[in-house]
Amino acid sequence: MPARTPRSSAPARSSTPARSSARRSANHHGIHLLRSAAAVRGLVESAGLGPDSLVLDLGAGPGTLTAPLARTGARVLAIERDPGFLTRLERRFGDHPNVRVVAGDLVKVPLPRRPFQVVASIPYDLSTLLLRRLLPDANGDASSLAAADLVVEWGFAQRVSRALPRDLETARWGATYELGVIRRVRAAAFAPAPSVDSAHLRVRPRPGLAGRRVRLVLYAMLAEAYRWPDQPARTVVAGVAGRSAARRILGDAGLERGVRAGAVPVDGWAGLARSALDLSRQGR
Structure with missing residues (x-):
């Protein structure tokens, strides 16, 4: 050893x-x-x-x-x-x-x-x-x-x-x-x-992340957030879920509209990914 x-x-x-x-x-x-x-x-x-x-x-x-x-x-x-x-x-x-x-x-x-x-x-x-x-x-x-x-x-x-x-x-x-x-x-x-x-x-x-699809959504968000941490988190979410959905997702998560991507903790990104996938499944 x-x-x-x-x-x-x-x-x-x-x-x-x-x-x-x-x-x-x-x-x-x-x-x-x-x-x-x-x-x-x-x-x-x-x-x-x-x-x-x-x-x-x-x-x-x-x-x-x-x-x-x-x-x-x-x-x-x-x-x-x-x-x-x-x-x-x-x-x-x-x-x-x-x-x-x-x-x-x-x-x-x-x-x-x-x-x-x-x-x-x-x-x-x-x-x-x-x-x-x-x-x-x-x-x-x-x-x-x-x-x-x-x-x-x-x-x-x-x-x-x-x-x-x-x-x-x-x-x-x-x-x-x-x-x-x-x-x-x-x-x-x-x-x-x-x-x-x-x-x-x-x-x-973490609950709700057992499926590969939700993990891919989450990892796409994280990759973007770590590439440009000073950009708004809503921009990262919008890249996956669209602009209108991003506003709703961040609002439901209790995150301020202008919060930096680099300031969102990892459990926050997990919740954002789950919400984005849920909205896509609902066709919204």
């Missing part, structure tokens, strides 16, 4: 040779193992899993998240590429009927076609690649992600959860999914402690 990589790990309560050896190996590769029971509990409780759920533990490590996820009754896919961790996972969960250990890279392993959730402590340097896999792309194509609760680097969580993101890609993510920081996960929650804190990032779909 790459350097400075947060991972899940059971809390070390003794200095047995096996545990000491595992920690030395992890440290050699720069892996920081999540060992906070409170952080693990917060992730699992936030996910709200049940017997009908399918959940992916990406980068499962020795299975600290895998175990409490399995206790919810959900079907768990514990995905890991490190041979040592895979051996431990197979030994620990080989007889569990609702846990399947999968050897694979979390940014390459095929994702389920049925709705699934993700609960994981993921490598800092793979956070962007993972969200690109899980969230819709610029063409509106999406995975079957129903929800995610992730431990990511604190600064990354702050960037992707802004109401006014700095870049178009992050704006697409935030307009389609609610990205919120639930809590700070201190560096001391890992062994060894990384140089920065992490965050519990909660990812949930």
Whole structure:
């Protein structure tokens, strides 16, 4: 695994040779193992899993998240590429009927076609690649992600959860999914402690954006808004819905007529896209 990589790990309560050896190996590769029971509990409780759920533990490590996820009754896919961790996972969960250990890279392993959730402590340097896999792309194509609760680097969580993101890609993510920081996960929650804190990032779909058509309307608006952020938002909406419809859509949204496109938060664009599509369906 790459350097400075947060991972899940059971809390070390003794200095047995096996545990000491595992920690030395992890440290050699720069892996920081999540060992906070409170952080693990917060992730699992936030996910709200049940017997009908399918959940992916990406980068499962020795299975600290895998175990409490399995206790919810959900079907768990514990995905890991490190041979040592895979051996431990197979030994620990080989007889569990609702846990399947999968050897694979979390940014390459095929994702389920049925709705699934993700609960994981993921490598800092793979956070962007993972969200690109899980969230819709610029063409509106999406995975079957129903929800995610992730431990990511604190600064990354702050960037992707802004109401006014700095870049178009992050704006697409935030307009389609609610990205919120639930809590700070201190560096001391890992062994060894990384140089920065992490965050519990909660990812949930925004209502009314499940269809590809509405996402394409939304992304067309966002692309125009980020190309010329100083233009009026009504101009952006008019390009999709027409001038008369744009006035009504902005009025219904409670936005001032002259509001700048760059001043509209991502959830505002989501609402504008839904309204534009609704009016087009009504033939107005």
